[in-house]
Amino acid sequence: MSAPLWPGAIAAGLVTALGIAFMWAENEWEVVAVLVAAAVGAVVARRTGWLEPAARAFRERESAMNRLAILGLFVFVAFFHDDHFPLLMAGTVLIYFLVCLGLTIQFGYAGMVNFAAAAFLGVGCYTAAVLTAHTAIPHLLVLAIGGAVAALVGSILILPVLRTRGHYSAVVTIAFVLLFKTFLEVNDTLGGPQGLKLPSMQVLGWTFNENFSVAGVEVSFYMSYVLVALALVIAAFALTRRLERSWIGLSLDAVRLDETAAACFGVHIARWKIVAFTLGNFMAGVAGALYALMLGFIAPTNFTFGDSLIMVSIILLGGIGNPWGAALAAAIVVVLPEKLQLIQEYRFLLFAALVILVLLYRPGGLLPRQLRVYLPGWKPR
Amino acid sequence: MDAGLLAQFVANGLMLGMMYALVAVGFTLFFGVLDIIKFSHGDVLTVGTFAGFSTYLGLQALGAANPWVQVAAVLLVATGSMAILGALIAKYLVMPLKSAPPLNILLVTLMLGTVLRECVRLFFPDGANPKRFPRLLPDDAVALGNFNLRLDSVLLFLAGLAVIVAIHVLINRTKLGLAIRAVAQDEETAKTMGINFTAIVLVTFAVGSAAAAFAGVMNGLYYSEINFGMGLLLGVIGFSAAIVGGLGNIYGAILGGFLFAALQTVGAVALPFASAYKDVFAFAVVIAIMAWRPTGLIAEKTSERV
Numbered sequence: 001m002s003a004p005l006w007p008g009a010i011a012a013g014l015v016t017a018l019g020i021a022f023m024w025a026e027n028e029w030e031v032v033a034v035l036v037a038a039a040v041g042a043v044v045a046r047r048t049g050w051l052e053p054a055a056r057a058f059r060e061r062e063s064a065m066n067r068l069a070i071l072g073l074f075v076f077v078a079f080f081h082d083d084h085f086p087l088l089m090a091g092t093v094l095i096y097f098l099v100c101l102g103l104t105i106q107f108g109y110a111g112m113v114n115f116a117a118a119a120f121l122g123v124g125c126y127t128a129a130v131l132t133a134h135t136a137i138p139h140l141l142v143l144a145i146g147g148a149v150a151a152l153v154g155s156i157l158i159l160p161v162l163r164t165r166g167h168y169s170a171v172v173t174i175a176f177v178l179l180f181k182t183f184l185e186v187n188d189t190l191g192g193p194q195g196l197k198l199p200s201m202q203v204l205g206w207t208f209n210e211n212f213s214v215a216g217v218e219v220s221f222y223m224s225y226v227l228v229a230l231a232l233v234i235a236a237f238a239l240t241r242r243l244e245r246s247w248i249g250l251s252l253d254a255v256r257l258d259e260t261a262a263a264c265f266g267v268h269i270a271r272w273k274i275v276a277f278t279l280g281n282f283m284a285g286v287a288g289a290l291y292a293l294m295l296g297f298i299a300p301t302n303f304t305f306g307d308s309l310i311m312v313s314i315i316l317l318g319g320i321g322n323p324w325g326a327a328l329a330a331a332i333v334v335v336l337p338e339k340l341q342l343i344q345e346y347r348f349l350l351f352a353a354l355v356i357l358v359l360l361y362r363p364g365g366l367l368p369r370q371l372r373v374y375l376p377g378w379k380p381r
Numbered sequence: 382m383d384a385g386l387l388a389q390f391v392a393n394g395l396m397l398g399m400m401y402a403l404v405a406v407g408f409t410l411f412f413g414v415l416d417i418i419k420f421s422h423g424d425v426l427t428v429g430t431f432a433g434f435s436t437y438l439g440l441q442a443l444g445a446a447n448p449w450v451q452v453a454a455v456l457l458v459a460t461g462s463m464a465i466l467g468a469l470i471a472k473y474l475v476m477p478l479k480s481a482p483p484l485n486i487l488l489v490t491l492m493l494g495t496v497l498r499e500c501v502r503l504f505f506p507d508g509a510n511p512k513r514f515p516r517l518l519p520d521d522a523v524a525l526g527n528f529n530l531r532l533d534s535v536l537l538f539l540a541g542l543a544v545i546v547a548i549h550v551l552i553n554r555t556k557l558g559l560a561i562r563a564v565a566q567d568e569e570t571a572k573t574m575g576i577n578f579t580a581i582v583l584v585t586f587a588v589g590s591a592a593a594a595f596a597g598v599m600n601g602l603y604y605s606e607i608n609f610g611m612g613l614l615l616g617v618i619g620f621s622a623a624i625v626g627g628l629g630n631i632y633g634a635i636l637g638g639f640l641f642a643a644l645q646t647v648g649a650v651a652l653p654f655a656s657a658y659k660d661v662f663a664f665a666v667v668i669a670i671m672a673w674r675p676t677g678l679i680a681e682k683t684s685e686r687v
Contacts, residue, residue, distance in 0.1 A: 113484065115491075160672035167418040168624060170487055172671050174617055179664035186658060305613065309495055316488065349499035352492040359489050360477070 007050075008057025008065050014041075016072035019331070020079050022339065023086040031339050062241075069327075070234065077226055087222035091294055093334045094229035095287045100314050100326040101236045102283030107312070108321030108369070109249060110276035111256030112161065116173040117311040119180040120281045122303035123150040124288020126184070129196040129298055143232070143289045150285020151278045158277060162270055165259075177305050184300035195299025198292050225294040232290065236283055240323055243279075245372075252276055253372070306348045313351045317358055319365030328366060385528035394646035395639070396534060396603060399541035402638030403596035404619025405626065406548060407589030409634040412623075413565035414585045417475060417486050421494035422593055423616015425463055425470070428497050429594025430514075430607050431505055433459035437515055448517045455517070459598050460591040467590025468583040476582065494616070502609040511608040514601035537599050544595055545635060548588065552631060561585055565629065593619075614660075621667040625674075641666075 018038050025031045045051045057065060073090070080086035099117055106112045124146035131142045160172045185193050243249050251272050254262035263269055292298045314333050318325025337347040358365060404426065411419045433455040440451050474493060478486050502508045518533035552558040563571040564581045572578050600615065601607045622641045626633025641663070648662035 111484075113487070157668070160668050160675075163675040164671050165675075167483065167487055168671060168675060170420075170491075171617065171620055171624065172668050175621070175664040175667045175671075178614070178617060179661050179668075182660045182664070183658075186661070306495065309491065312488070313492075346499070346503060348495055349503065352495035352499065355492045356474075356489055356496070359481075359485050359492075363481075363485065 004053070005057055005061050005064055007053035008061060009068055011054040011057075012065070012068040012072045016075050019072075019076050022335070023076075023080060023089070025339070028340060028342060066237075070230070073230065077223060081219050081223065084220050084222055087220050087226050088294075089335050089338060091222055091226045091229050092291075093331050094226065094233050095291045095294070096311065096314065096334050097327050097330040098229070098233050098236055098287035098290075099284045099311055100318075100330055101233075101240050101323060102280035102287075103311060103315050104280075104321060104323055104326055105240060105243065105252075105276050105283075106280035107315055109244060109252035109256065110273055112273060112277055113170045114173050114277070114280065115170060115305070115308045115312060116157070116177040116180070117284055118303045118305070118307035119177040120150045120154060120284035121288040121291065121307075122180060122184070122298075122300075123153050124285035124290075125292035125298045125302070126190055126196070127285070128289035128292040129198050130190075132199055132293070133196070139293065142293075143286050146289025146292075147282040147284075147286035150288065151282040154277060154281035158274055161277065162273055174305065177303075177308050181300050181304055184303070191299070193300060195297060198296050198298070200293075200296070222294070225290070229290055229294075232286060236286075237323060244321075248272070248275070250372075310348070310351060313355045315365075316355050317351075317365055319368045321369035322365070322367050325365050325367035325369075388528040390646050390650055392528075392530065392534065394642045396538060396642075397645065398639035398642030399538055399545075400596045400600055400603075400615065400638075401619055401622045401641050402545060402635040403541060403592045403599070404615055405623040405634035405638045406545070406631060407593045408620050408623035409626075409628055409631055410561075410585050410589040412628045414561060414582050415471075415475065415479065417479075417483070418490070418620070419470070419475065419586075420487060420490040420616070420620075421470065421497060422589070423612035423614070423619065424494040424497040424501075425466060425590050425612070426593040426597040426615055427501055427607075427609060427612030428466065429459040429463035429590070430597035430601050430611070431501050431508075431609075432462045433594070433598045434512060434514060434601065434607060435505075437517070448519075451515075452517045456595065456598055459594040463594035464587035464591040467586040470590075471583050471586035472579075475586075476579070494613070498609055498613065505609070508609055511606050514605050514607045516602070516605055518602060533602065537603055541595070541599060544592060548592065549631070551588070557581075557584065617667075618663070621670070625670050 018034065022031065022034045022038075025034050045054075077087060077090055080090075099121055102120075103114060103117055106114045127146040127149040128142050131137055131145060132139065137145065157172060157176055161169045164172060184190055190196065243252075251262070251267050254265070254267050255269050255272050259269055310333060314329045315326050317333065318327070318329030333351060337344045337350075343350055404422065407422050408418065411417060411422070436455050436458040437451055440446075440454055445451065445454075470493065474489060475486065478489060516533065518536050521532045523530045523532075550558075552561060560571070560576045560581050561584070563574065563576055564578060564585075568578060571581075596615065596619075597607075597612070600611065618641060619638070622637035623634045624637070625640060626635070626637030644666050645659060645663045648666070649659045
């Protein structure tokens with residue numbers, strides 16, 4: 001017997017309403033009030049056990065819930081259809097979510113530490129900037145090339161990352177992200193510290209950077225970017241979930257949990273690590289290419305070590321290995337500092353401290369990853 | 382290239398090597414006693430340097446203008462306060478997580494480093510901009526052709542050497558050092574022999590953090606400039622140096638520090654496309670060395686415990 005859908009539907013509706021209210025709030029007091037209401041609501045729902053049916057709906061009626069989540073997002077962007085800022089935020093959250101899906105594959109499934117996510121995002125950004133400036137390659141193809149270049153650049157790191165583990169491979173990626181930012185700053189052909197400008201994205205003659213109207217209703221130009229980002233996220237999410245559930249995901253889990261034992265059972269460790277690392281970097285690169293086109297301007301300061309740490313914070317806060325958690329945490333981490341200007345300056349400090357607290361007191365994150373369901377209808381005890 | 386310029390590069394490389402070695406020694410000490418990497422080490426260095434800088438500002442305000450007094454006070458406050466901070470970090474953040482997965486310790490210390498770095502940036506007055514660190518040591522110079530040897534560099538180098546020798550003596554010649562080595566070798570046995578494990582760990586963290594603060598002040602005095610990001614760079618380089626030498630081996634750390642400085646200097650001299658890419662080159666070398674010798678030149682004795 002499958003779980004009823006309505007608790008999940010109510011939860012999705014509430015989250016959407018909360019998101020709209022949060023974006024609607026004008027001054028800081030209203031924002032804080034919405035936040036407090038959300039926190040109290042979450043605690044109450046947890047204490048009274050109302051969360052359990054919703055969680056079951058998410059677990060057992062997954063495809064329906066996925067559609068509901070997409071519907072929720074559509075309601076959100078339809079509500080703010082002529083407002084630039086909420087749509088820009090929605091696009092940014094989706095792009096960060098895309099990067100974090102890649103990180104989830106690397107970090108959550110294969111257990112590979114990657115502190116260079118911002119660098120791979122940056123590779124995608126700069127690829128898009130250079131390609132749109134100097135070639136006439138169709139822009140949808142530019143997105144794919146951005147991902148491919150990021151994966152290619154990542155392949156330089158494969159050898160050191162494969163040969164090292166734990167702390168040592170963390171240093172390889174940290175060294176890479178520092179190298180990358182320094183390189184961008186001193187390289188004049190890539191704009192140096194001033195960065196590069198990008199033209200508007202164009203698909204089949206459709207210019208993205210122009211407001212348009214649908215049935216007489218004016219729509220913000222960011223809507224186009226949000227829709228492209230959403231399409232990419234849906235594809236990446238579907239891929240990630242299927243990957244997790246397949247025997248590939250099983251192999252990746254085995255590699256993460258115990259390399260020696262996995263190798264004894266014939267799991268090809270190097271192969272799966274390469275697959276996870278390359279796939280994750282590809283996603284970051286695609287996200288980067290779209291990010292650059294959406295912002296229209298990129299500079300080395302977007303790709304610092306701190307930004308990499310923010311992305312790692314997202315998947316840790318959300319719960320390592322749970323894409324839904326990453327989605328929630330991406331929304332919180334990206335939007336909160338933008339709405340609360342008060343904490344904008346302190347965001348690195350705040351999220352770093354938050355991650356320390358999460359690791360000390362709730363290592364699973366906000367939405368911990370569920371146990372793998374090996375058989376249909378099987379319930380982990 | 383003439384001999385004078387070459388000598389200048391060698392002198393500069395030795396100076397850098399001394400700083401890297403001091404940072405690397407901390408990493409290797411921590412790894413020795415607890416088998417963990419403390420990624421906030423570099424940022425402890427930053428905090429220490431800024432503590433020293435504040436001391437200088439305070440002394441200036443009080444009117445104590447004798448540079449020797451100022452140097453002594455700056456060093457004392459920087460190393461002393463960081464020794465305390467290091468011990469506190471060990472007690473409240475690292476020790477409770479001792480049996481957690483290594484990834485969690487890595488993340489906690491990395492995030493702690495971010496917290497420290499951001500605190501300096503946000504809460505130190507105008508902390509986001511580089512600060513001019515005073516030249517407290519006499520800067521008389523001896524010029525030999527193109528080679529310009531400054532007295533303060535010599536003094537700093539000797540002081541750094543003294544600290545390293547002191548750590549060496551502490552580890553190898555004293556009872557405390559014997560206890561540290563015992564804990565590093567086998568925690569359980571050391572405990573049964575009546576060694577206070579917690580106290581030894583705290584002392585080790587204090588010593589390592591004080592050495593880092595010393596390196597930070599040295600860096601400030603040598604380059605006359607400090608900023609909130611200096612520790613991140615020195616920390617990554619120090620860690621790489623510790624790894625290049627082989628973790629858990631104090632001589633390896635010193636060797637690694639000087640080797641890394643040598644590489645960086647060679648990179649700055651030999652690379653055709655200017656010194657702008659010197660950091661890029663240095664990090665590329667770190668990555669290459671990791672690919673070549675994943676656990677360092679002097680390999681770790683027990684690389685993994687099952």
